[in-house]
Amino acid sequence: MLELALFSLLNGLVFGMLLFMLSSGLTLIFGMMGVLNFAHASFYMLGAYFAYTLGASVDFWPALLLAPLLVGGLGALVERFGLRRVHRFGHVAELIFTFGVAILVEEVVQLVWGRPAKSYEAPAVLDFALFRLADNAFPAYKGFMLLVAVGIFLFLFGVFTRTRAGLIIQASLTHPGMVAMLGHNVPRVFMVVFGVGSALAGLAGVIAGPVLGTFPGMAQVLGSIVFVVVVIGGLGSLTGAFIASLAIGVIQTSAVALDLSLGTTAASLGLPVDGGGALQDLWRVTIAQVAPMLPYLLLVLVLIVRPTGLFGTRET
């Protein structure tokens, strides 16, 4: 029971950090530019596919560096030549544009790489068990994922809070107009933030591809969860995104591991259980089956109690 809890927690943390890699970029982009980027998860998918393709010619490790750079460059181009032009038509136009980009990327991926999932494997050197508890092994690759995510965050946190560029970005989050009037090239700052956010999403794809699967639907699968995380954490808040990511990561992972249903819980508490009757299905549904719904239930709850999200300043 203890190993189950520990493994659930660890797996939850890994998933949570992955979610944070995706949600941090998304929440920053929303905070600065007011754009809800539907194509964000598409950059995640491109990261995985680029790494898979690059991995055929170069090794996993150069691909780990190159793929996010390629995705980031693509993101910057999308901002510079797409989003920036659409900006003057308003937020709805921007949303539709990013939605279009998302659909486009999904179709192009299928055209280039085909529909079946790709066997994008973790590098052999990381294919061992980091430690074992009872019968379960915690793969070293997951430890690696955690390490990369934490490392990236410490680096970004340092840049954000201690460099002049980071200060400019912080100020542009609240007063982009004033930052421009002080002489800083705010449009270029937007492009850089969009590019870095996309590169982060791509990096998440590079390291998650082997674990979560590399297939054309991968953007859709994670896309909505990332939105839930960002809304719960509060649009524009990095702290909120961090806490919400870890919370949802742990909740989702733990729930899937819990094969409990209302019926078995009631029985173990000694309460009478009616095997037949109209509500019998409800008794038999397990938490594991309900797990995918949990983030959305939490979302509805948070929106009812606190519409700006946990740390947000704008109404969602």
Added chain:
Amino acid sequence: MLDVRDLHAFYGKSHILHGVTLRVDEGEIVSLLGRNGVGRSTTIRAIMGDVRAEGSVRFRGEEICGLPPYAIARKGLGYVPENRDIFPTLTVRQNLLLGMKHARRPGRWTIDDMFRLFPNLGQRADKPGGVLSGGEQQMLTICRTLMGDPHLIMIDEPTEGLAPLLVQQVAGLLTTIAERGVSILLVEQKLTIALTISRRLYVMGHGRVVFEGAPGDLQGNDGVRKEWLEV
């Protein structure tokens, strides 16, 4: 130094400025007066490129109308907004640092200069901008724009909501700035400091300039004062 001719400005379809003409010469403090809503703030925002404008705005010989705000700021035009726009999560020192256009090339003003002029700001150097009082934020926002080493600074109602003592401090700061060679275009509603420190002034009404002259001319002209300035 600043030569504005026939400036029209628009908020969407609303035509706010109807051909504003004014100029600020080197070393001058010029005030832009008028009641609320006549277009004083809009004028300086249009000069700064923040509002859609048509007409001619020449700064130090170059036509700048139509350029984006950051490009205009880089030409040496400074702007201090009415609501101060302090970066609340950044410290006083960090706010001032962001005023500088180049991290390594300081201009006429250094951060130590600012702290010497305002020991209060120095004491709060590492406190977040959001916790400063109104008067301190006003000093900070003017100093922050100065850190960008502008040749001409446009300031929108710096004394609004300030106690008389602080109003005098602002007047003192503006005079000091002008003595160091920075020209000033001051938008004000209160006549007090505008009349004492300006060399020339303009009065606006209904989106146009309706009077131009020296402070003495305005003081002697009851008609203009009654029609365009007093409530």
